[in-house]
Amino acid sequence: MKNLDIKVEHVTRVEGHGNIVVKVRDGRVEDARLDIVESPRFFEVMLQGRSWQEASWITSRICGICAVTHSTASLKATEDAFGIVPSAQTVLLRKLLLDGEYIQSHVLHVYFLVAPDLLGVGSVVPLAGTHIEVVRMALRLKKLGNDLCALVGGRHVHPVAMKVNGFTSLPEPAGLASARERLVAARADLDATVELFKTLRIPAFTRETEYLSLKGVDEYPLYDGDMMSSDGYVFKPRGYLESIKETVVPPSSAKHVAARRDSYMVGALARFNNNHGLLHKRAKAVADAVGLSAPCHNPFMINVAQLVETVHCVEHAAETIDMLLGSGMSVEVSDVRPIAGRGVGVVEAPRGTLYHDYTYGADGMITGANCIIPTGQNLANIEADMQGILPGLLGGTEADVAQTLKMLVRAYDPCISCATHSIEVVFDRG
Amino acid sequence: MTVRAGVFAFTSCEGCSLITLEVEDRLLEILGRVEFVNFREAIDDKSDDYDIAFIDGAITREHEVGELMKIRERAAILVAMGACAVQGGLYFLKEYHEPGETLAYVYGDKAGQFDTMPVRPVSQYVKVDHSLYGCPIDKREFVEVVTALLSGRRPNIPDYPVCNECRMSENICVFERGLACMGPVTRAGCGAICPSRHVGCFGCRGMVDKPALDQHRAVLTERGLTEEEITARYRMFNGHWGSAHEKP
Numbered sequence: 001m002k003n004l005d006i007k008v009e010h011v012t013r014v015e016g017h018g019n020i021v022v023k024v025r026d027g028r029v030e031d032a033r034l035d036i037v038e039s040p041r042f043f044e045v046m047l048q049g050r051s052w053q054e055a056s057w058i059t060s061r062i063c064g065i066c067a068v069t070h071s072t073a074s075l076k077a078t079e080d081a082f083g084i085v086p087s088a089q090t091v092l093l094r095k096l097l098l099d100g101e102y103i104q105s106h107v108l109h110v111y112f113l114v115a116p117d118l119l120g121v122g123s124v125v126p127l128a129g130t131h132i133e134v135v136r137m138a139l140r141l142k143k144l145g146n147d148l149c150a151l152v153g154g155r156h157v158h159p160v161a162m163k164v165n166g167f168t169s170l171p172e173p174a175g176l177a178s179a180r181e182r183l184v185a186a187r188a189d190l191d192a193t194v195e196l197f198k199t200l201r202i203p204a205f206t207r208e209t210e211y212l213s214l215k216g217v218d219e220y221p222l223y224d225g226d227m228m229s230s231d232g233y234v235f236k237p238r239g240y241l242e243s244i245k246e247t248v249v250p251p252s253s254a255k256h257v258a259a260r261r262d263s264y265m266v267g268a269l270a271r272f273n274n275n276h277g278l279l280h281k282r283a284k285a286v287a288d289a290v291g292l293s294a295p296c297h298n299p300f301m302i303n304v305a306q307l308v309e310t311v312h313c314v315e316h317a318a319e320t321i322d323m324l325l326g327s328g329m330s331v332e333v334s335d336v337r338p339i340a341g342r343g344v345g346v347v348e349a350p351r352g353t354l355y356h357d358y359t360y361g362a363d364g365m366i367t368g369a370n371c372i373i374p375t376g377q378n379l380a381n382i383e384a385d386m387q388g389i390l391p392g393l394l395g396g397t398e399a400d401v402a403q404t405l406k407m408l409v410r411a412y413d414p415c416i417s418c419a420t421h422s423i424e425v426v427f428d429r430g
Numbered sequence: 431m432t433v434r435a436g437v438f439a440f441t442s443c444e445g446c447s448l449i450t451l452e453v454e455d456r457l458l459e460i461l462g463r464v465e466f467v468n469f470r471e472a473i474d475d476k477s478d479d480y481d482i483a484f485i486d487g488a489i490t491r492e493h494e495v496g497e498l499m500k501i502r503e504r505a506a507i508l509v510a511m512g513a514c515a516v517q518g519g520l521y522f523l524k525e526y527h528e529p530g531e532t533l534a535y536v537y538g539d540k541a542g543q544f545d546t547m548p549v550r551p552v553s554q555y556v557k558v559d560h561s562l563y564g565c566p567i568d569k570r571e572f573v574e575v576v577t578a579l580l581s582g583r584r585p586n587i588p589d590y591p592v593c594n595e596c597r598m599s600e601n602i603c604v605f606e607r608g609l610a611c612m613g614p615v616t617r618a619g620c621g622a623i624c625p626s627r628h629v630g631c632f633g634c635r636g637m638v639d640k641p642a643l644d645q646h647r648a649v650l651t652e653r654g655l656t657e658e659e660i661t662a663r664y665r666m667f668n669g670h671w672g673s674a675h676e677k678p
């Protein structure tokens with residue numbers, strides 16, 4: 001195939017609206033882009049003039065799938081600005097919420113959005129016809145993640161009980177104990193999922209790139225830490241602006257993000273590559289069983305890394321509940337005194353590192369805000385992968401090329417509504 | 431009887447679309463009766479032949495108006511889903527800033543290349559048959575609307591304030607905890623989820639049909655909220671609708 005023009009409008013089974021645009025001339029890839037056509041929502045502007053109590057309520061609405069992570073990054077940014085260090089109990093409860101969100105988000109992605117490709121059906125609906133047990137299992141696991149979030153945060157999509165320096169109310173110990181039983185019982189479903197994954201044919205494609213994530217010390221890091229690159233440097237969350245740069249890439253005005261190379265990857269595979277030694281031993285065993293070892297440079301393996309992380313989060317959640325019940329929870333006074341200044345909150349969202357950066361006036365009102373979202377960071381890397389994979393595909397039919405590109409984009413689990421917290425892409429349909 | 435349905439997301443966080451998948455216990459049962467033929471977030475099919483359209487999100491751009499009108503022509507029943515679609519929702523907050531400033535803050539010197547349209551609820555452009563309230567919608571209410579539509583009856587959606595649900599749950603009123611609450615003027619149906627977790631209601635479900643606004647403002651003032659703080663509360667989720675209710 002010498003010439004090829006592909007335009008996949010509104011790629012399905014991703015969150016948000018995105019178009020794939022490919023242009024090949026005389027066997028040479030001239031253009032390979034993922035254009036974000038979601039409407040901009042101007043969160044940074046909406047935050048201005050709103051108070052510190054409202055910030056996490058507002059930014060939670062950036063994304064329905066990672067509402068807990070947005071809330072967490074937001075609360076951390078405000079606490080950083082006000083010089084607040086939350087209690088050990090608050091941190092444990094937030095980590096438990098993150099585990100719940102990871103379980104529900106990864107399960108949704110792996111089973112509902114990706115498995116249909118790997119099992120050769122168009123969506124979860126026919127999957128219910130051909131693989132009903134798989135769907136039942138997926139629903140059970142997803143519900144476990146949701147219920148965990150609801151128990152601690154009030155609900156999963158836009159939690160209500162998370163606040164600056166604490167929680168508005170605490171989960172019932174009995175609820176935590178029964179959640180723990182369900183987490184342990186979920187091992188059987190996860191074992192079955194691992195067996196299923198062993199049978200799936202993951203496309204073989206590798207492209208070495210840079211991986212960015214939080215850096216763990218004694219725990220696989222989702223909540224806290226310095227930032228690290230697989231290229232061997234670290235930086236403080238507060239100094240992120242010196243290490244990663246948002247740029248406008250003509251002719252499209254999508255803000256791409258890059259660190260020291262032209263592109264980098266964030267998300268499950270980046271975290272696995274950087275911190276695999278800190279995974280729970282059951283998660284490590286699953287990685288071995290499904291053939292995932294670090295460093296892995298195949299973006300299609302992101303989904304496998306998500307499965308490994310799901311196993312980790314199930315175990316980590318059970319351990320966290322043990323710690324909470326062991327020490328006994330108590331109602332804490334949460335003192336908050338606004339001071340003028342800037343704060344940065346960095347958290348690992350299911351799809352990758354999330355930055356919230358707020359500037360406050362002395363009255364506790366936001367005067368400036370910036371959020372950097374995982375999908376924005378992955379955009380340049382996705383496009384570089386498209387460039388890399390295309391030459392090997394040109395012998396196939398146009399439909400096959402389009403299908404592989406869609407699978408590649410979906411593998412990243414792009415959360416496009418998130419990425420357009422403020423950006424809009426004007427694109428040239430070539 | 432099975433019906434064909436589509437789920438369409440406009441300017442939103444897609445949280446409401448996601449809730450339709452969060453009815454895990456009932457999902458297989460619903461899938462047995464509702465055939466989703468267009469649901470970009472979850473499936474590949476993009477059929478234009480459907481009976482019910484669920485709309486998630488506010489309308490913020492020119493092309494969205496056209497798409498919405500096409501959906502309205504095709505669907506026998508159109509359901510607006512969530513605060514964004516019903517009231518304009520949280521994203522309406524940008525309307526309280528100058529459009530020029532908004533663009534400049536986000537796009538800097540490239541601001542001239544972009545345009546933005548005011549955030550509007552779905553009902554601004556097309557007839558809405560049913561509304562699912564909340565940010566996000568409540569999954570029990572989603573099931574209620576689906577089952578009602580399947581059996582041809584009107585969905586049972588409350589038109590009384592959240593306070594009623596607080597009393598049913600025997601909550602201590604958050605005003606007693608020194609917090610402010612939108613519950614007295616906000617449509618129930620959430621099970622008073624926020625007050626139950628000791629958070630003042632933010633009003634995400636929009637107002638009851640005849641809200642007692644003057645009394646509510648008086649209570650908030652009595653509790654020490656300034657005029658600006660009250661306005662901020664009223665603006666948060668009530669979007670287009672909230673601004674209409676605002677005092678000059």
Ligand code: SF4
Pocket residue numbers: 061064157158442443444445446447486487511512513514515519520564565566567
């Ligand atoms: S109403 Fe709330 S949950 Fe629903 S789409 Fe809008 S922001 Fe998201």
Ligand code: SF4
Pocket residue numbers: 592593594596597601602603604605611612613614622625630631
């Ligand atoms: S907490 Fe809010 S919703 Fe509940 S009774 Fe008090 S004012 Fe009404």
